[in-house]
Amino acid sequence: MNKARSNPLNTFAMHGALIFYTLIALFPVFVILINSFKTRKAIFREPLALPDADSFSMIGYQTVMKQGDFFLYFQNSLIVTVASLTLILLFGAMAAYALSEYRFKGNMLMGLYLALGIMIPIRIGTVAILEMMVATGLVNTLWALILVYTAQGLPLAVFILSEFMKQVSDDLKNAGRIDGLSEYTIFFRLVLPLVRPAMATVAVFNMIPIWNDLWFPLILAPAEETKTLTLGSQVFIGQFVTDWNAVLSALSMAILPVLILYVIFSRQLIRGITSGAVK
Amino acid sequence: MTRPRIRWHIVVFLAPAVLVYTAVMIFPLFNTLRLALYSEVDQSRVFVGLQNFQTLFFDPIWSEQFCNALGNNFWFFLIHMLVQNPIGIALAALLSHPRLRFAVLYRSAIFIPTILSFVIVGFAWKLILSPIWGIAPSMLDAVGLKSLFAPWLGKEEYALTTLALISVWQFVGIPMMLIYAALLSIPEEILEAGEVDGITGTSAFWKIKLPLILPSIGIISVLTFVGNFNAFDLIYAAQGALAGPDFSTDILGTFMYRTFFGFQLQLGDPHMGSAIAGAMFAIILLGVCVYLFGIQTRMRRYQL
Numbered sequence: 001m002n003k004a005r006s007n008p009l010n011t012f013a014m015h016g017a018l019i020f021y022t023l024i025a026l027f028p029v030f031v032i033l034i035n036s037f038k039t040r041k042a043i044f045r046e047p048l049a050l051p052d053a054d055s056f057s058m059i060g061y062q063t064v065m066k067q068g069d070f071f072l073y074f075q076n077s078l079i080v081t082v083a084s085l086t087l088i089l090l091f092g093a094m095a096a097y098a099l100s101e102y103r104f105k106g107n108m109l110m111g112l113y114l115a116l117g118i119m120i121p122i123r124i125g126t127v128a129i130l131e132m133m134v135a136t137g138l139v140n141t142l143w144a145l146i147l148v149y150t151a152q153g154l155p156l157a158v159f160i161l162s163e164f165m166k167q168v169s170d171d172l173k174n175a176g177r178i179d180g181l182s183e184y185t186i187f188f189r190l191v192l193p194l195v196r197p198a199m200a201t202v203a204v205f206n207m208i209p210i211w212n213d214l215w216f217p218l219i220l221a222p223a224e225e226t227k228t229l230t231l232g233s234q235v236f237i238g239q240f241v242t243d244w245n246a247v248l249s250a251l252s253m254a255i256l257p258v259l260i261l262y263v264i265f266s267r268q269l270i271r272g273i274t275s276g277a278v279k
Numbered sequence: 280m281t282r283p284r285i286r287w288h289i290v291v292f293l294a295p296a297v298l299v300y301t302a303v304m305i306f307p308l309f310n311t312l313r314l315a316l317y318s319e320v321d322q323s324r325v326f327v328g329l330q331n332f333q334t335l336f337f338d339p340i341w342s343e344q345f346c347n348a349l350g351n352n353f354w355f356f357l358i359h360m361l362v363q364n365p366i367g368i369a370l371a372a373l374l375s376h377p378r379l380r381f382a383v384l385y386r387s388a389i390f391i392p393t394i395l396s397f398v399i400v401g402f403a404w405k406l407i408l409s410p411i412w413g414i415a416p417s418m419l420d421a422v423g424l425k426s427l428f429a430p431w432l433g434k435e436e437y438a439l440t441t442l443a444l445i446s447v448w449q450f451v452g453i454p455m456m457l458i459y460a461a462l463l464s465i466p467e468e469i470l471e472a473g474e475v476d477g478i479t480g481t482s483a484f485w486k487i488k489l490p491l492i493l494p495s496i497g498i499i500s501v502l503t504f505v506g507n508f509n510a511f512d513l514i515y516a517a518q519g520a521l522a523g524p525d526f527s528t529d530i531l532g533t534f535m536y537r538t539f540f541g542f543q544l545q546l547g548d549p550h551m552g553s554a555i556a557g558a559m560f561a562i563i564l565l566g567v568c569v570y571l572f573g574i575q576t577r578m579r580r581y582q583l
Contacts (some may be wrong), residue, residue, distance in 0.1 A: 010480075014373050015381075021370060028403045029391065031414065047414050087299070095296035098289050110293065117304050121502075121509040124533075124560045125307035127314055127539060127553045132307060133288035151303035152529065154296050182290040214512040219540075234516060236396045244412075247402065252415070254399050262394050266346045266387050272481045 020163040029255060036060055036248040043244055047141035060245030064236070067246070070253060072225065073232030080142050080228060081210050084149035085203050091150070092157030093165075093199065099158065099188050100165040101173070111162070117155035122148065123215055132221055140223040148216050160205075165191060204269045211258065229240075229254060285310040290377060303538070312560065315553035331554035345524060349562075351439055355530055356507040358443035359450075364499055366447070367454025367491075371483055374455070375462040377543055387479070393452035401516030402525055404445045408432055432517065435527040436489035446513050450506075454499045462488060501570040508563050531559050 034050055035043050042055030049055070050270050064070060122129075129148060133139040138147070168191055171208070176186045192199075216229040233254040240246040262269075318327040335341050370389060374382050392400065407414045408431055416428040423544055465488060466467040473479070474486050511532030520542050522529035537545075540550030 006563045011379075014376060014379065018373055018385045019372070021366075022385055025392050025451075028400075028407055030394070031458060032399075032403050032405060044412065047412060047417075085510055091296040091299060094292040098292035102286065102289050104289055106287070110297070110542055114296070114300060117300065120308070120560070120563065122304050123511070124556045124563070125304065125311045126535075127549050128307035129418060131310075131314075131549070132303075147299065149304050151300050153349075154304075158296060158298065184291075187292070208394050212394075212398075212512075214516065218515075218525060220505050230398050233396075235309035237398070237402055244406075247406070250398055251402055255395060258394050258396070259391070262391065265292045266390070270390070278475060 032248055032251050032255065036245075036252040040245055044250070058248075060243075060249030063240070064253060065242060066239070068232060068236045068250065069224070069227075070229070070232065070236075070250075073227050073229040074257065076142060076226060077211060077229040080145045080149065081207060082155065083142075083146045084210055085206055087146065087150040088153035088157050088206055089199050089203060092191060092202065093155050093161050093195070094187070095154070096158045096161035096165050097191060100162040101201045109231045111158075114155055114158045117152070117222060118159060122152045124214070126219060130219055140221050142221065142226055142227050145216055145226075145228070146219040148211045148220065149206075149213075153202075153210070156205065156246070160202055161198055168194050198253045200268050201271070204265050207261070207265075208258075211261075216246040229257070284458075306561070309552045311556050313344075314550055315557040319548075331550055332557070335551065335554050335558065341551075344526070344529070344534060345558070349530050350511075351528065352508055352530040354439060355510065356504060357445045358440060359503050359507055360448060360500065362444065363447040364454050364496070364503065367451050367499070368496070370451070370455045370549050371458035371462055372488070374459055378555070386456075389455060392449045395449065397449075397512035398516045400449050401447060401513050404448075405432060405517050408441070418508050430467055433524060434574035435524050438452045438524060439528045442498050442514060442517060445517070446510070449513075453502070456552050457495055458492055458497055461492040497570065497574050497578060501567060504566040504570075508559060508566070530560075531555065535559065 293388030
């Protein structure tokens with residue numbers, strides 16, 4: 001690294017700009033979180049003050065716990081996200097392996113067909129998806145969401161995973177074949193463990209949009225017992241607009257799980273994006 | 280000559296992905312486009328050809344709403360292109376500076392809004408900008424600009440721009456990350472060669488780095504385009520399905536939702552909803568094609 005490129009004044013200005021933008025990025029989250037722990041009076045009198053012994057209150061959280069079924073919503077979100085991710089990874093890896101490992105007629109065409117969905121949003125087909133889910137009786141079940149998210153995530157998953165699977169050494173697979181392993185065993189025992197980092201990238205990429213989606217839960221599964229956390233908080237907040245404690249607490253409860261997941265996976269996510277997986 | 284045999288394991292590997300993708304994504308997509316050609320008369324489905332599109336584009340009641348949503352959507356996209364992407368590029372340029380300390384910390388913090396759901400973002404900003412709570416006015420007051428404050432989300436002339444800026448706030452992390460990755464992949468030798476020729480600092484950014492990251496900027500633009508013309512959640516979370524005040528924040532996504540599901544007194548109409556989806560499909564396809572054939576193939580790619 002060269003010395004000519006850094007001087008103290010520049011460094012200072014750079015940190016200044018970055019800190020300024022970081023504050024803009026974090027400020028709203030911070031305001032919501034601190035005010036969710038305050039009394040109603042304190043929320044309005046001193047919105048920017050941290051909660052202290054006087055103004056501390058959990059009343060908002062109590063209302064949320066009493067009124068909304070947030071544990072159920074959370075559970076639904078978790079089931080939908082985990083199930084969709086599992087299917088995306090399993091089906092996506094299998095298809096990616098077929099496309100990258102074997103030469104067969106229509107390989108290119110199949111790859112293009114699957115890649116189509118990267119650019120075209122699945123929401124365009126909502127009217128027909130709803131009709132189909134109604135016809136098959138899947139409407140207001142978590143399965144409807146799982147299927148939609150799986151279809152939505154597959155194109156990018158196949159694309160990224162097949163890039164990575166091309167890098168797995170042929171010698172290894174051929175050694176397996178000589179030892180008499182079946183193609184399935186080679187895939188599950190030899191190839192899958194080697195592309196685990198790429199699978200993690202795909203999982204993290206898909207996790208956020210699935211967890212945060214409002215459109216499909218609203219249309220395909222709005223029933224009380226299938227609401228996801230995102231839809232549940234939307235509805236809850238809509239009903240309690242004037243109860244600021246409850247609204248702020250509900251928002252905080254929706255923020256926290258994502259924030260925790262982000263802290264756990266941010267390294268993976270950032271590495272995934274910066275490794276050029278989406279280039 | 281040997282008879283080509285079917286290698287069943289290939290079929291087994293491909294089948295689940297292709298089946299789910301075809302059944303839940305591709306088939307409904309075309310089915311939606313087909314439904315746009317039908318209408319409901321006396322509770323039965325009748326083929327009406329392009330009549331729905333004719334209504335959508337030429338019936339004054341419909342075309343006015345459609346043009347409003349389309350125009351708003353373009354404005355929404357323009358703000359993202361003019362604000363989100365330049366800020367993202369600037370942040371990435373700062374972050375990719377060699378020997379910058381705490382870069383990981385800044386990066387992770389600035390990306391946090393992107394992981395939040397639209398519901399959280401919409402309501403959090405609604406509360407902050409609310410004149411009742413007074414965080415925004417009192418903060419403007421602190422820097423002596425209180426007179427600038429207006430209930431931005433409640434005024435027809437500001438609401439859409441405000442929402443677009445909120446969306447920019449949320450998603451600036453994505454262009455930042457992608458450009459950051461592109462900047463990191465520029466080999467050190469090229470920059471050093473520039474330095475030997477006396478090109479350093481900002482001029483190195485404009486003359487060397489920016490031309491090299493143009494392909495990434497192209498990808499970000501098309502991602503922004505597709506994302507914006509497919510947007511719905513933020514407007515719905517902040518302003519509701521009516522996209523108030525007085526439809527001033529209505530974009531194609533909310534327009535389609537209202538038409539499809541109905542609202543208040545208007546009944547839902549899946550066929551008109553499909554027609555709007557068809558129009559959205561055409562717009563997105565057009566944008567992607569412009570990118571693929573007009574921009575990507577003409578862009579000079581430098582071998583790094």
